[in-house]
Amino acid sequence: xxxxxxxxxxxxLAAVQHLPPVWLVAVSGLLALAVVVPRRxxxxxxxxxxxxxxxxxxxxxxxxxxxxxGVRLHRSTAGETISAGKPSGPGMMLTTAAGYMAPxxxxxxxxxxLAAGHPIVMLxxxxxxxxxxxxxxxxxxxxxxxxxxxxxxxxxxWLASPLVQAVFAYSLTWFLxxxxxxxxxxxxRTRRRGVRVTDADELARLTGVPGIVWVGMFGVVALAALAFxxxxxxx
Numbered sequence: 001x002x003x004x005x006x007x008x009x010x011x012x013l014a015a016v017q018h019l020p021p022v023w024l025v026a027v028s029g030l031l032a033l034a035v036v037v038p039r040r041x042x043x044x045x046x047x048x049x050x051x052x053x054x055x056x057x058x059x060x061x062x063x064x065x066x067x068x069x070g071v072r073l074h075r076s077t078a079g080e081t082i083s084a085g086k087p088s089g090p091g092m093m094l095t096t097a098a099g100y101m102a103p104x105x106x107x108x109x110x111x112x113x114l115a116a117g118h119p120i121v122m123l124x125x126x127x128x129x130x131x132x133x134x135x136x137x138x139x140x141x142x143x144x145x146x147x148x149x150x151x152x153x154x155x156x157x158w159l160a161s162p163l164v165q166a167v168f169a170y171s172l173t174w175f176l177x178x179x180x181x182x183x184x185x186x187x188x189r190t191r192r193r194g195v196r197v198t199d200a201d202e203l204a205r206l207t208g209v210p211g212i213v214w215v216g217m218f219g220v221v222a223l224a225a226l227a228f229x230x231x232x233x234x235x
Contacts, residue, residue, distance in 0.1 A: 017120070019114075020167065024166075024167065028174055029171075032175040032178055032179070036179050046183075048175065049077075052102050053100065054073065054080070065091060066083040066092075069082040069083055073145050073146070083095060093203065100221075101221045103179060104221050107173055108228060114173060115232040123157050126172070134146040180225065180226070181222045184215065
């Protein structure tokens with residue numbers, strides 16, 4: 001029976017679903033835009049981008065052999081990821097650089113899965129990544145934020161119809177692609193106010209490359225991911 005159920009699950013995951021009509025993809029994009037552009041909506045929705053940002057730091061820290069000490073998310077939508085290891089070198093540099101690029105790259109990967117007709121796979125991968133990050137959370141607000149996001153994904157995966165799953169998957173993908181751009185702009189505004197404790201300035205310290213160059217690189221990655229992602233989503 002277990003083997004049969006696993007076979008059924010594999011068949012469901014491997015099956016290519018029909019892509020939703022272009023107008024529905026466009027509507028999901030507008031929904032995402034509606035929680036990225038308005039300031040009040042962004043103050044709430046930015047938590048999702050911060051989860052992706054800190055998840056990028058955490059994942060790359062583990063991949064590069066650093067020891068992950070914990071992740072914290074704050075009500076201000078700021079976050080911090082603490083890892084132990086060499087204070088300099090490629091591992092530290094990659095870990096620091098991963099944060100601002102993570103939402104864009106996650107959105108791009110999600111767009112590729114959707115274009116291939118696998119929205120449920122995209123949602124399940126998101127759920128697994130979020131579950132892993134939740135285990136690394138070290139404060140109450142972070143646990144609550146990641147738990148709410150994870151519970152929402154679980155409900156959609158378990159109870160929603162294929163159409164609702166597709167709309168949710170497209171909306172989340174649009175949000176990651178669009179929402180990755182705004183933090184880069186906010187990063188440079190923060191630096192203009194004289195704050196020099198950002199990821200870009202930490203990278204400047206580690207590499208000798210000016211912080212503004214790193215901000216520019218984050219912006220190029222975000223815009224390139226958005227351009228490619230849009231092409232995959234609306235084709």
